[in-house]
Amino acid sequence: MTENAGSDSFVDLLINGVKVRAESHMTIVEAAWAGGVPRVTGVGCLEGMCGSCRILLRRGSAVSVALACETFAEDGIEALFLPAPSAARHQYELTDFKDGWDIQARFQEIFPEAERCRHCHGCVQSCPKGIKVEEGVALAAAGRFREAGEAFIECVMCELCDNACPEQIAPAHVGLFSRRITAFFHLRPPNLIHRLEELRQEPFSATDEKESS
Amino acid sequence: MKRGLSLQAALAAYRADSEPAPPPELIDPDALLTAYHPDYLRDGIATLAVGPNTDAHCPRELADLLQAEAYIDEVDLAGVEVTDTDVLVIGGGGAGCAAALAAAERGARVLLATKMRLGDSNTVMAEGGIQAAIEPDDSVQQHLQDTLRAGHHAGDPALVAALVGDGPEVIRWLIRQGMQFDQTASGDLHTRRAGGISAPRIVHCRDYTGLEMMRVLREAVTQHRGIEVWSQAPAVELLSNESGRKCVGAVLGSLDGQKLRIVRARSVILATGGIGRLHLHGFPTSNHLGATGDGLVLAYRMGAKLCDLDSFQYHPTGLVNPPYLSGKLVTEGVRAAGALLLNAEGRRFIDELQPRDVVSAAIIRECREGRGIHPETGGVGVWLDTARLERGQPGLIEQQFPKLLARSRIAGIDPRRDPVLVYPTLHYQNGGAVIDVDGATTVAGLYAAGEVAGGIHGHNRIMGNALLEIISFGRRAGFAAALAEHDRGPKKVTLEHVNQARRALTLAGLPLTRRAPQMLPAYTAPGKDIWKA
Numbered sequence: 001m002t003e004n005a006g007s008d009s010f011v012d013l014l015i016n017g018v019k020v021r022a023e024s025h026m027t028i029v030e031a032a033w034a035g036g037v038p039r040v041t042g043v044g045c046l047e048g049m050c051g052s053c054r055i056l057l058r059r060g061s062a063v064s065v066a067l068a069c070e071t072f073a074e075d076g077i078e079a080l081f082l083p084a085p086s087a088a089r090h091q092y093e094l095t096d097f098k099d100g101w102d103i104q105a106r107f108q109e110i111f112p113e114a115e116r117c118r119h120c121h122g123c124v125q126s127c128p129k130g131i132k133v134e135e136g137v138a139l140a141a142a143g144r145f146r147e148a149g150e151a152f153i154e155c156v157m158c159e160l161c162d163n164a165c166p167e168q169i170a171p172a173h174v175g176l177f178s179r180r181i182t183a184f185f186h187l188r189p190p191n192l193i194h195r196l197e198e199l200r201q202e203p204f205s206a207t208d209e210k211e212s213s
Numbered sequence: 214m215k216r217g218l219s220l221q222a223a224l225a226a227y228r229a230d231s232e233p234a235p236p237p238e239l240i241d242p243d244a245l246l247t248a249y250h251p252d253y254l255r256d257g258i259a260t261l262a263v264g265p266n267t268d269a270h271c272p273r274e275l276a277d278l279l280q281a282e283a284y285i286d287e288v289d290l291a292g293v294e295v296t297d298t299d300v301l302v303i304g305g306g307g308a309g310c311a312a313a314l315a316a317a318e319r320g321a322r323v324l325l326a327t328k329m330r331l332g333d334s335n336t337v338m339a340e341g342g343i344q345a346a347i348e349p350d351d352s353v354q355q356h357l358q359d360t361l362r363a364g365h366h367a368g369d370p371a372l373v374a375a376l377v378g379d380g381p382e383v384i385r386w387l388i389r390q391g392m393q394f395d396q397t398a399s400g401d402l403h404t405r406r407a408g409g410i411s412a413p414r415i416v417h418c419r420d421y422t423g424l425e426m427m428r429v430l431r432e433a434v435t436q437h438r439g440i441e442v443w444s445q446a447p448a449v450e451l452l453s454n455e456s457g458r459k460c461v462g463a464v465l466g467s468l469d470g471q472k473l474r475i476v477r478a479r480s481v482i483l484a485t486g487g488i489g490r491l492h493l494h495g496f497p498t499s500n501h502l503g504a505t506g507d508g509l510v511l512a513y514r515m516g517a518k519l520c521d522l523d524s525f526q527y528h529p530t531g532l533v534n535p536p537y538l539s540g541k542l543v544t545e546g547v548r549a550a551g552a553l554l555l556n557a558e559g560r561r562f563i564d565e566l567q568p569r570d571v572v573s574a575a576i577i578r579e580c581r582e583g584r585g586i587h588p589e590t591g592g593v594g595v596w597l598d599t600a601r602l603e604r605g606q607p608g609l610i611e612q613q614f615p616k617l618l619a620r621s622r623i624a625g626i627d628p629r630r631d632p633v634l635v636y637p638t639l640h641y642q643n644g645g646a647v648i649d650v651d652g653a654t655t656v657a658g659l660y661a662a663g664e665v666a667g668g669i670h671g672h673n674r675i676m677g678n679a680l681l682e683i684i685s686f687g688r689r690a691g692f693a694a695a696l697a698e699h700d701r702g703p704k705k706v707t708l709e710h711v712n713q714a715r716r717a718l719t720l721a722g723l724p725l726t727r728r729a730p731q732m733l734p735a736y737t738a739p740g741k742d743i744w745k746a
Contacts, residue, residue: 027537033736041445041468044333045501047541047620049424052330069537070623084330084444093436094391129619149393153421154619157332157428176432179425180391187388191401195347195381204353206374 011075016040020073028068028079029053042081043069048128051158054082065160067128085159090173100185104143107177113169114141122164123171129154133161133171140178146186149179215583217593218557220634223586226559227632229600233553236561242571249574249581251494251527251637252672258523263717264513265655271522274491278506279513280718281729283450283711285464285473290708293464295475298324298441300694301463303448303508304484306334307423308663308683308690310430312482312652314390315691317439324476325440326465328447328485328503328732332431335486335501335664336683339423340544340616341407342415343387343684344677345380348404351412353377360678363409363568364643364671367521372669375650376678379685384416387684392429394418406549407676409568415677420544420616426680445469447732450711451481451511451659457709460515460659477706480658480694483508484687487642487664488525490734496639497540499531507730508665512646515710517654520667521644526674529554529572531638533594535624540638543597543617545569545676550609555596555632556584562595570673573637586634594636599628641679643670652690658697662690 009024013031020035032040044050046069053068058078068079092110097103108115114137123133136151152175161171218226239245247253259276261269271279300316302309305327313325327333346356356377361368384394384402394416395403404413418425434440445468452462452475462477485508489500498504513519530543548554548565554572556562556579563575576595579585585593599617603610610629611618621628645667652660663683670678718725 025536030537034738036738039469042330043502044329045338047338047538048623049616050330050333050337050501052333088432088435091436093438094389094433153419154615155428156337156424157431173432176391176428179393180429180432183388183391183393187393187396189347189394189396189400189402191349191404192345192347192381192384194349195345196385199353199378199381204374204378206357206370206378207354 011073013073013076014078016081022073024073026073028055028071028073031073032068040081042084049156051156052084054158054160056080056082065126067158070128085162088170088173089168090170092177094180094184097181097184103145103181103185107140107143111169111174111177113167114174116167117141117169118167120166122166123161126160126164128158128160129156131155137169137171137174140174145178146182149175149182151175152179214581214593217580217583217585217587220586220588223557224631227596228559229604231559233555233559233561236563239564239567239571242567245574245578246570249577250570251496252524254494257494262721262723263714265516265518266522269522272493274493275488275506275509275522277727278510278729278731280723281510281727282715282718282725283514283708284728285450285708286711287708289473290464290475293473293475295477296324297477298322299479300324300482300691301326301476301478302482302484303463304486304663305329305331305442305444306484306486306663306683307336307426307430307680308687309482309484310434311684311687312484312662312691312694313434313440314430314437315688316695317437319692319695321439321695323440324443324478325434326443326446326448326476328445328468328507330444331434331442332427333501333503334427335504336423336680337427338499338501338542339426339680340420340542341546341676342405342417342422343384343680344410344414345384345416345681346377346414347381347384347402347416348413351414353380355411356380356414359410360675361671363673363675365673367671369668371650372648375689376669376682376685380681383681383684386688387426387429390429390433392418392426405546406566407545408548408566408572409675417546420546420614422680446474448507448511448730449473450708451515452477452706452708453515453710455705455707455709457707457713458516459657461704461706475706477704479699480660480697482652482660482662482690482694483512483646483665484663485665489639493525493639496527496637497531498639499528499540499542500639502734505731505734507732508661509645510730512654512656512659512661514714515656515659517656517659518647519645520647521672524643524672525639526569526641526643527573527637528640529569529576529637530597530635533592533634533636534588534590536590538620538624539592542638542640543633543635544614547597547599547602547614547617550602550613551605552602553598555598557586557595558584568673568675576635576637580636588634592636594634596632597635598632600630600632603629641674643667643672643674648686650689651693652686653693660690660694662686
């Protein structure tokens with residue numbers, strides 16, 4: 001249980017340029033509400049899953065990014081809500097893929113930047129979920145899509161890594177591509193396939209519950 | 214409410230190695246529900262005085278919105294920019310995305326408008342999984358029976374048959390969109406049991422099922438050439454034809470300004486989700502910030518019949534503290550994996566895998582009768598004994614419930630070491646707009662899919678049927694909406710239904726002061742306006 005929860009200590013911070021006095025156990029989102037900060041529209045699930053409440057955070061001279069619903073109010077910090085990420089530049093539809101053998105070639109066409117990682121760690125530092133983004137991108141660039149996708153299992157698509165990448169690799173989308181292509185080509189579960197075949201041969205029609213039970 | 218133990222006292226008394234006796238046998242579940250389930254609270258229930266459900270009962274918070282005035286009038290539409298499309302989908306969660314993709318598959322031009330960012334929804338938070346009868350010892354028929362029984366036989370059998378029959382195909386479709394599921398060593402889909410179901414039937418992706426589903430669907434929608442997405446574009450009002458009886462589009466606003474846009478469409482699909490953020494009866498909620506019942510309000514004003522407005526799901530295991538996570542869920546999967554519920558005395562009091570409404574009622578009973586645990590930060594709850602689960606199966610929590618661990622880490626809790634304090638949280642709207650198997654509402658041109666629609670879950674939903682419903686019925690609505698016939702003749706769009714609704718309110722003597730849909734909950738401090746500096 002959080003130790004500071006319920007304590008009455010107040011902190012002063014700036015949110016979107018508005019001076020806010022908040023209780024120290026509040027998240028930045030709660031502090032924004034308490035302080036009446038106008039036009040905070042990028043708030044969604046309030047539990048770190050939708051990736052919408054992206055903020056730029058300044059503590060002294062250190063600047064970082066985070067999710068506002070998982071970041072707590074501190075004295076003297078400044079938070080700025082960031083606009084939603086812009087539309088993805090990389091275009092593909094899974095149904096365009098006809099053959100699993102040329103995935104890597106197609107990946108290089110769609111994400112040509114992925115090979116150009118300069119290991120600046122910007123993506124790793126910006127990830128609010130602690131994902132090893134750089135390693136994941138390297139795995140995808142090497143055609144190891146299953147492992148690359150696994151590295152991104154906790155990705156909430158806040159796309160803060162996409163903003164951080166000087167090579168415009170779009171790591172979050174590389175991770176998602178890796179996961180999707182793995183399911184699309186390799187997930188063939190026998191129990192599901194068997195039931196689908198049974199239903200193809202004899203489509204389901206409901207029987208009255210009282211008769212059957 | 215009698216006071217139980219303080220959190221410190223309860224933690225001091227707690228033993229992860231004790232062996233609690235089996236819970237007392239539940240002889241009369243109906244009596245338990247009637248005495249303790251929030252649906253049976255008499256205070257705070259209102260009777261509707263206007264609209265197609267006149268004389269029906271529902272919580273006051275919802276009645277106030279269903280019987281409110283619209284924001285706009287015909288005069289507001291002068292000079293507003295008009296966009297034409299075949300299918301307008303309102304809502305950007307799982308149901309909206311499935312509907313948009315299905316309509317686009319059928320060749321329709323689709324516009325998806327969402328109040329927030331695409332994917333900001335309850336779908337993204339769903340943890341446990343999705344039901345599909347795929348195991349050898351299971352059948353689609355058993356899925357049907359479980360769903361009807363758990364819903365106290367209040368669900369529409371035709372809708373439920375459509376839902377469960379779609380199950381296996383829905384999983385295949387999701388895999389084709391690129392969604393991953395957990396597998397066994399032999400490559401089968403891994404299935405879990407859950408409360409109220411007769412065979413292992415929940416397929417899942419760790420405890421990130423909703424996140425995995427939503428990020429895949431969001432990507433599929435944004436990458437689709439036939440779908441245009443407008444985000445931060447809340448629906449302010451629907452548009453009707455001259456008689457006010459057919460839906461022909463919607464008026465969309467914007468979150469960052471007051472600009473209006475008119476969209477004219479052959480069909481409109483409501484996929485706006487539920488009502489958790491109305492905090493019925495003062496309960497905390499597991500829901501997303503946008504769950505303010507907008508779709509119900511819009512549909513009702515246009516004359517769509519709703520059903521089961523007095524039935525809501527309170528999920529048994531909402532977190533009690535820390536306060537910023539109050540009401541947020543611990544997945545039922547944790548109980549399915551074997552975690553017990555213990556009261557302040559360390560005793561079991563209910564079979565943990567009873568249907569959700571029964572377990573919730575039992576928790577409320579324990580707390581009301583003085584066997585609850587009270588943290589200093591307010592609220593009350595019982596233990597969800599994750600520590601014992603970890604002790605019995607070391608590593609299980611990390612392996613199967615990484616989301617629970619990740620969230621706890623930020624909050625400074627370790628569910629592997631300490632039990633977690635839980636209390637029922639407002640989770641799901643069991644009822645909603647009346648639909649047929651194509652998702653069509655009782656208003657021509659208007660479809661509904663997902664939580665905003667009703668009739669499937671009866672008076673109680675079982676785990677894994679919500680994720681199934683949003684895909685099954687999202688796609689059904691999308692297909693039907695895409696194939697709907699063009700209207701011949703002049704395409705006049707009006708607010709005639711708003712005029713009619715206003716007349717009805719006036720005749721019923723109801724005030725016209727309140728406006729709806731609400732769009733966002735009012736969490737800002739008193740006296741502050743979120744729109745103005």
